Amino acid sequence: MKVNLMHGAGGAVFSDLLGKTLTKYKNNNAGGIGLESLDDGAVIPFGDKNIVFTTDSHVVRPLFFPGGDIGRISVCGTANDLSMMGGKPIALSCGMIIEEGFDIDILEKIVASMDEALLECGASLVTGDTKVLEKGAIDGIAINTAGIGIVEKPVRDNGLKPGDVIIVSGTIGDHGLCIMTTREGFDLGEQIRSDVAPVWELVKSAMDAGEIHAMKDPTRGGFSNAINEMAEKSGVQVRINEETLPIRNSVRSASELLGINPLDVANEGKVVMGVSADDAEAILKAIKKNKYGKDAAIIGRVTEGKSVIMETSIGGERFIEAPVGDPVPRVC
Amino acid sequence: MKVNLMHGAGGAVFSDLLGKTLTKYKNNNAGGIGLESLDDGAVIPFGDKNIVFTTDSHVVRPLFFPGGDIGRISVCGTANDLSMMGGKPIALSCGMIIEEGFDIDILEKIVASMDEALLECGASLVTGDTKVLEKGAIDGIAINTAGIGIVEKPVRDNGLKPGDVIIVSGTIGDHGLCIMTTREGFDLGEQIRSDVAPVWELVKSAMDAGEIHAMKDPTRGGFSNAINEMAEKSGVQVRINEETLPIRNSVRSASELLGINPLDVANEGKVVMGVSADDAEAILKAIKKNKYGKDAAIIGRVTEGKSVIMETSIGGERFIEAPVGDPVPRVC
Ligand SMILES: Nc1ncnc2c1ncn2[C@@H]1O[C@H](COP(=O)(O)OP(=O)(O)OP(=O)(O)O)[C@@H](O)[C@H]1O
Ligand SMILES: Nc1ncnc2c1ncn2[C@@H]1O[C@H](COP(=O)(O)OP(=O)(O)OP(=O)(O)O)[C@@H](O)[C@H]1O
Ligand SMILES: [Mg+2]
Ligand SMILES: [Mg+2]
Ligand SMILES: [Mg+2]
Ligand SMILES: [Mg+2]
Numbered sequence: 001m002k003v004n005l006m007h008g009a010g011g012a013v014f015s016d017l018l019g020k021t022l023t024k025y026k027n028n029n030a031g032g033i034g035l036e037s038l039d040d041g042a043v044i045p046f047g048d049k050n051i052v053f054t055t056d057s058h059v060v061r062p063l064f065f066p067g068g069d070i071g072r073i074s075v076c077g078t079a080n081d082l083s084m085m086g087g088k089p090i091a092l093s094c095g096m097i098i099e100e101g102f103d104i105d106i107l108e109k110i111v112a113s114m115d116e117a118l119l120e121c122g123a124s125l126v127t128g129d130t131k132v133l134e135k136g137a138i139d140g141i142a143i144n145t146a147g148i149g150i151v152e153k154p155v156r157d158n159g160l161k162p163g164d165v166i167i168v169s170g171t172i173g174d175h176g177l178c179i180m181t182t183r184e185g186f187d188l189g190e191q192i193r194s195d196v197a198p199v200w201e202l203v204k205s206a207m208d209a210g211e212i213h214a215m216k217d218p219t220r221g222g223f224s225n226a227i228n229e230m231a232e233k234s235g236v237q238v239r240i241n242e243e244t245l246p247i248r249n250s251v252r253s254a255s256e257l258l259g260i261n262p263l264d265v266a267n268e269g270k271v272v273m274g275v276s277a278d279d280a281e282a283i284l285k286a287i288k289k290n291k292y293g294k295d296a297a298i299i300g301r302v303t304e305g306k307s308v309i310m311e312t313s314i315g316g317e318r319f320i321e322a323p324v325g326d327p328v329p330r331v332c
Numbered sequence: 333m334k335v336n337l338m339h340g341a342g343g344a345v346f347s348d349l350l351g352k353t354l355t356k357y358k359n360n361n362a363g364g365i366g367l368e369s370l371d372d373g374a375v376i377p378f379g380d381k382n383i384v385f386t387t388d389s390h391v392v393r394p395l396f397f398p399g400g401d402i403g404r405i406s407v408c409g410t411a412n413d414l415s416m417m418g419g420k421p422i423a424l425s426c427g428m429i430i431e432e433g434f435d436i437d438i439l440e441k442i443v444a445s446m447d448e449a450l451l452e453c454g455a456s457l458v459t460g461d462t463k464v465l466e467k468g469a470i471d472g473i474a475i476n477t478a479g480i481g482i483v484e485k486p487v488r489d490n491g492l493k494p495g496d497v498i499i500v501s502g503t504i505g506d507h508g509l510c511i512m513t514t515r516e517g518f519d520l521g522e523q524i525r526s527d528v529a530p531v532w533e534l535v536k537s538a539m540d541a542g543e544i545h546a547m548k549d550p551t552r553g554g555f556s557n558a559i560n561e562m563a564e565k566s567g568v569q570v571r572i573n574e575e576t577l578p579i580r581n582s583v584r585s586a587s588e589l590l591g592i593n594p595l596d597v598a599n600e601g602k603v604v605m606g607v608s609a610d611d612a613e614a615i616l617k618a619i620k621k622n623k624y625g626k627d628a629a630i631i632g633r634v635t636e637g638k639s640v641i642m643e644t645s646i647g648g649e650r651f652i653e654a655p656v657g658d659p660v661p662r663v664c
């Protein structure tokens with residue numbers, strides 16, 4: 001069998017490759033939360049605290065897009081997976097693979113953008129590696145970052161409980177539709193901007209405001225993929241109220257034009273969380289104070305059962321399913 | 333200006349790109365040894381111990397070669413950079429970038445080889461990421477690993493002191509000449525095998541046996557590059573005794589045939605260290621007990637001054653210079 005594009009698109013087909021091949025390691029756990037959990041990061045006990053450890057590679061096209069660039073996404077992507085475990089981002093590594101002939105001016109711009117994002121994250125880039133491949137062996141540049149964070153009490157993606165409330169930290173679908181419309185050269189009157197941003201401060205204020213039972217960043221495969229993973233791993237049903245889902249008008253128009261569901265595409269500065277009902281208002285209020293949380297909303301609730309159900313505006317119901325894979329290739 | 337192949341070959345030209353572009357981060361240190369040191373890894377104080385953190389990407393061709401494969405090298409490369417800081421390897425991340433159409437059977441073999449190497453290292457692979465690129469956008473597969481280790485007292489690459497003795501843990505040039513002869517299809521009677529191996533146990537026994545002042549793994553740019561970096565960063569001269577340098581006959585023959593200096597090519601299971609003269613014999617003895625240290629030798633000494641000098645067998649002297657870049661493309 002051969003690897004196909006959907007194997008790298010973060011959806012159901014990818015899960016299959018993961019389960020059958022990529023997670024066959026017997027040496028998969030360093031004492032805490034390991035690869036077996038398939039969470040946003042791993043956790044390793046260290047003294048009386050825990051190290052969080054995660055990685056993402058970035059191959060987004062174009063390299064620069066409205067609202068961000070491959071450098072910003074490389075820093076935020078990894079810092080956000082640390083944050084999803086409740087971990088404060090501390091240090092990042094950077095492995096660059098560059099095509100012969102790549103412009104050093106562009107490389108400098110990418111480094112400057114990474115540095116700016118690092119400052120915002122409060123993390124440092126402390127180690128790296130560079131490989132240059134012959135012309136044609138890699139398309140431009142690929143950037144891997146790994147990250148280390150610190151957490152006292154890790155947050156998982158599988159802790160949803162019946163009675164919990166689902167919160168999303170802002171509008172859905174911005175990054176994926178930004179990449180798609182930029183690539184296609186669409187003019188929608190209003191420019192759709194990527195939401196790529198570090199969410200640690202937002203997550204921290206939410207953790208300080210109440211009890212978070214489960215958390216995930218809706219990246220490849222979008223909100224649909226993240227919420228399905230959370231529901232399935234937690235062994236619960238999630239019911240989403242369609243009317244409360246924050247989606248920009250421009251994103252909605254673009255998604256209709258392109259035939260792409262905004263719930264299925266990557267976000268790069270958002271969080272989906274399940275919180276105890278008692279704390280929901282306090283947590284929402286804390287999130288809304290953050291500059292990346294202004295459009296946060298309570299969008300659903302957790303019940304006994306399985307699957308993710310959309311309660312539509314006209315009183316109907318339908319399943320929200322994890323997409324086969326993110327519909328936007330090279331989205332991050 | 334454009335990136336060229338030598339920019340990724342770990343030698344003098346790469347150092348230039350590093351200094352001018354890749355290490356311009358202002359956010360470059362998380363409290364201990366950061367990017368500014370350009371050592372094999374970074375060190376971050378944590379409680380009463382230290383975390384070591386490092387990364388390498390791997391793009392070696394062919395994927396499988398005598399003595400190893402891209403999986404084994406991906407695990408050992410990162411585990412060895414941790415070891416060079418005195419750090420016990422604990423956990424690794426794995427970021428794979430795969431070309432559409434890549435054979436899943438081969439992927440399975442790579443994963444199995446990584447797992448075997450992890451077992452030997454005593455480390456676990458705890459987190460990962462997978463991107464699949466359209467056909468032609470990446471040549472086959474590239475594997476990034478980052479690693480976390482633990483150390484009480486870090487070892488640097490810049491601690492050589494006049495009077496120190498230089499030890500190498502085994503034969504020089506095996507990996508680079510293995511890749512080159514395999515690629516060219518040379519038949520030298522005897523097959524040259526890569527030395528790719530994890531050196532943590534060897535390093536630990538050396539640290540237990542005496543005082544190590546500086547340590548580096550002679551990977552891209554080989555022994556020449558590593559020893560020059562150590563000498564320059566330490567502000568000392570190093571004098572190497574040519575007769576004592578362990579080089580296999582097959583490697584010597586191949587290097588003459590190909591016009592490649594075996595001192596300039598990558599090794600993947602070796603250590604170069606500077607140790608206090610009083611402890612040299614004890615450390616050498618400890619290293620020789622390890623299965624990867626049988627050919628270890630004392631090969632030189634440290635004096636006041638600068639540069640690296642080869643004292644030749646016939647009583648002459650010449651400089652050992654850092655190569656412009658490793659002469660073998662895609663060696664690791
Ligand atoms: N090549 C791989 N080797 C080992 N584990 C992997 C690999 N690829 C992915 N994983 C693991 O699979 C799980 C899902 O990975 P995925 O990359 O989809 O998560 P994510 O980083 O949260 O999402 P995204 O990459 O879209 O930001 C994670 O637990 C990750 O550690
Ligand atoms: N893209 C990068 N960004 C930041 N730092 C980098 C980058 N590439 C290399 N470095 C830093 O430059 C120094 C030299 O890197 P290099 O990869 O040559 O070291 P190494 O891993 O010990 O050698 P090798 O890669 O041949 O095994 C290291 O300190 C590394 O952290
Ligand atoms: Mg995630
Ligand atoms: Mg991620
Ligand atoms: Mg390196
Ligand atoms: Mg090294």
Ligand SMILES: [Mg+2]
Binds near residue numbers: 409410
């Ligand atoms: Mg290395």
Ligand SMILES: [Mg+2]
Binds near residue numbers: 461
């Ligand atoms: Mg990922």
